[in-house]
Amino acid sequence: RGVNRFLNGIDPDIVLGMQSQPRLKWLLVRKxxxxELVALLEAEREGDRGEVEGLLRKYASFPSVKxxxxxxxxxALRVxxxxxxxxxxREVSWRGGRLRLAGQAAIQRMSQPxxxxxxxxxxxxxxxxxxxLLIPVPNVH
Known part of the structure; x- marks a missing residue:
């Protein structure tokens, strides 16, 4: 209860601007x-950062946290x-009548198998x- 009294003084806009992990912990304390908070902390300690689900809107999912x-x-789970x-x-060129784009792209904090x-x-x-217009782009190595 003392923690929640302290958290009452924090501007909600600050909380909504936080990264997803601290925001989720903050909301679990408030609720x-x-x-669930202890389960989330244990999952983090074991290296489980959760999963991202959704096609258009991305949401955090924690299968290990029931x-x-x-x-x-x-x-609140939107990430x-x-x-x-x-x-x-690195490169934009025409080769054999085809546009060639060479470079790298990655989404931070996302790992791919x-x-x-x-x-x-x-x-x-x-x-x-x-x-x-969406055009599938193959990997070229």
Whole structure:
């Protein structure tokens, strides 16, 4: 209760701007969800950082922490703002009538089991259009 009295003085906008892991812990403390908080801390200690689910909107999922989805609203589990795309374009050229783009791209704080474990697409959007054209991009090594 003393912790929650202290947390009452914190601006909610500050909390919503936090990274997902500290924000989830903060919300679990506020909800008095001690069982789920301890389970989340144990999962972190064992190296379980959770999973990301969803096609358009990305949400944190913690299969090892039972009940976290019932305690917290789905909005609290959203992690889109934590997923920052890092890109580096080294080469743009035409080869044999084909456009060649060479570079690297990664999403920070996301691990992939292998090079071919994710779908990559290039989104091209015409000026004034609302709909992008999605082109599958193969890995070239």
């Amino acid at each position: 008095h969800a001690l069982t 009940g976290i989805g019932e305690v917290l609203p789905k909005k 889109d703002q934590d997923l920052k795309l890092w890109t580096s374009l 292998g090079k071919h474990s994710s779908v990559k697409v290039l989104a091209i959007q015409k000026v004034g259009s609302r709909r992008p």
